[in-house]
Amino acid sequence: MDKIVVQESPAGTFTQLVIGQSFTVGNVQHGWQVVELWSDADLAAIGIFKVSPATVPAGEEVVSTNIERVDGVVKQVVITQPAVLKASARQLRLAMNATNLRDDIEEYVASQSRDVQDSWQWTTEFESTHPFVVGAAEQLNKSPEELRALFLLAQTF
Structure with a gap:
């Protein structure tokens, strides 16, 4: 039943x-x-x-x-x-390349503190709900749905 x-x-x-x-x-x-x-x-x-x-x-x-x-x-x-989506740094960067977001993200990160830049450079796995990730999406005027779609795409790589 x-x-x-x-x-x-x-x-x-x-x-x-x-x-x-x-x-x-x-x-x-x-x-x-x-x-x-x-x-x-x-x-x-x-x-x-x-x-x-x-x-x-x-x-x-x-x-x-x-x-x-x-x-x-x-x-x-x-x-x-x-759900908290996770993607490796490689997966996330490939998804950003595929969606033409990579340059915008890199420019945003370059304008942030050294701690943020280090986190971007050295983090091996990103979570979709992490404040840095959510904040970056908001700064780039990306909706929660667009962020989710980016992570789902990243998981295909």
């Missing part, structure tokens, strides 16, 4: 049921077979819901999940954040 099965009790509170185990609704114990045999409407009448797992957007990682009633429908809700 590719669905999450939950029980609502009390109203607005959802508990995930263990696949294959019986469960109790009120004073009545039900075998797991009812989940497989009853219609969704019959299950909903006793507070049991089959929920499709939420889709996690590409390049995102799950921070938390919850089951909620959204516009009258019981759904899994996920809170995500951008």
Whole structure:
């Protein structure tokens, strides 16, 4: 079964049921077979819901999940954040070459402190969420989506 099965009790509170185990609704114990045999409407009448797992957007990682009633429908809700993408210095520079960003980045780095220049020169792996990387992207008017795309491209090299 590719669905999450939950029980609502009390109203607005959802508990995930263990696949294959019986469960109790009120004073009545039900075998797991009812989940497989009853219609969704019959299950909903006793507070049991089959929920499709939420889709996690590409390049995102799950921070938390919850089951909620959204516009009258019981759904899994996920809170995500951008996954930290990593690329080696070589990969990142090749991606910058491919997107014609290399000269702009080099010019930006040259205008920064010696510490920043050293970091650019000697760091072997960059993370997409590092303050230097985010700051450089902002200075070059690149959106978070463009930065993400650059790192995804870098990972192909």
